[in-house]
Amino acid sequence: MKVLIIRRDNIGDLILTTPLISTIAKDMNCKVDLLVNTYNQSIIENNPHVGKVFLYSKLHHRSKGTSSLKVLFQRLKTIIDLRRAKYDVAIIAKEHWDKRPLQWAKLAGAKRIIAIGNDCPDIVTDAIPETQEQLHLVNLLDRLTGPLGCTSKPGPLELYVTPQELADIKAKIEFPQDNLPVYGLQISSRREEQQWQKEKFVELAHKLTAIQACHIMLFWSPGKSDNKLHPGDDDKADFIRAQCADLPIIPVRTNSVRELMAGMSLCDQIVTSDGGALHIAAGVHKPVVALFGNKAAWLWTPWGVPYEMLQGKDYDARNISVDDVYTRFVSLQEQVRKNTAMDEA
Known part of the structure; x- marks a missing residue:
């Protein structure tokens, strides 16, 4: 059976789709082809369950020097390639069907189209009814496997970092070889209500380094805050570094999603706001302290790893105190230690 999954959304959305990809590939004994966008494509590099990858380029994501006409020509080529593939099934990997991915499923000429929604158009041959349960997105997407007869429960998220990528990031940041614990602070988030204050990150870094000898890896979205296309947090990172000049801070300026994946792989535990980095x-597979301003936090909590979640008052992460984050951080450490001891017993 030839299966196409359509997931043209943000980085986090595609990461949360990897259990769906794995379930179908294993239960159907096949490679799963994907239609993704150029922004999130690096997430699925080296994934053994993925076959062909078709790219959709959004006009505002096109690289410098690439014309709109070239982007549109590439879309036409993608449509032709999809039709030539002759898919048995196209899956709209969203919590509710959406017009644009449905158009792509139609253009692909798939014999069956699977999507979630009580109001699906007739072109959807296998409509999955909506549910009122507060399910995690991974569990919601897993419902799309029903019409295919898959029975496996969704597994962990799957990202594949290569040994060379690990070696490269270690060399770039001069990763310490003293075997001390390494904790990650990821300070960037697109939405204002998810942006924990820089002063609080400074205070947290001081508290963490006061309780034990350790290193702090500082992650952020590179660039200036006034960049309209891809606003960054260089200024925020510079402030934190200046205020933590006496601490063992390792700044990790990542120029790609792959570098961020490799850098986070070196951490023992991570603090981050909700978003792709989470x-x-x-x-x-790192323990995570997650800071939420999102009203539907249950939909996006860390999947498949030990975690602590804090949600700010009035659904604003800026209302979360440093003491609360610190307490949850230590609690998560203890939880991980107990789990490790039980596994080794």
């Missing part, structure tokens, strides 16, 4: 942390 799911990268879980995807490389």
Whole structure:
């Protein structure tokens, strides 16, 4: 059976789709082809369950010097390639069907189209009813496997970092070889209500380094805050580094998603706001302290790893105190130690 999954969304959305990809590949004994966008494509590099990858380029994501006409020509080529593949099934990997991915499923000429929704158009041959349960997104997407007869429960998130990528990031940041614990602080988030204050990160870094000898890896989205296309947090990172000049801070300026994946792989535990970086942390199987301003936090909590979640008052992460984050961080450490001891017993 030839299966196409359509997931043209953000980085975190695609990461949370990896259990769906794995379930179908294993239960159906096949490779799963994907239609993704150029922004999130690096997430699925080296994934053994993935076959062909078709790329959709959003006009505002096109690289410098690439014309709109070239992007549109590439879309036409993608449509032709999809039709030539002759898919048995196309799956709209979203919590609810959406017009644009449905158009792509139609253009692909798939014999069956699977999507979630009580109001699916007739072109959807296998409509999955909506549910009122507060399910995690991974569990919601797993419902899409029903029409295929898959029975496996969704597994962990799957990101595949290569040994060379690990070696490269270690060399770039001069990763210490003293075997001390390494904790990650990821300070960036797109939405204002998810942006924990820089002063609080400074205070947390001081508290963490006061309780034990350790290193702090500082992650952020590179660039200036006034960049309209991809706003970054260089200024925020510079402030934190200046205020923590006497601490063992390792700044990790990542120029790609792959570098962020490799860098987070070196951490023992990570603090981050909700967003793509949170799911990268879980995807490389690290314990996570997650800071939420999101009203539907249950939909996006770290999947498949030990975690602590804090949600700010009025659904604003800026209302979360440093003491609360610190307490949860230590609690998560203890939880991980107990789990490790039980596994080794």
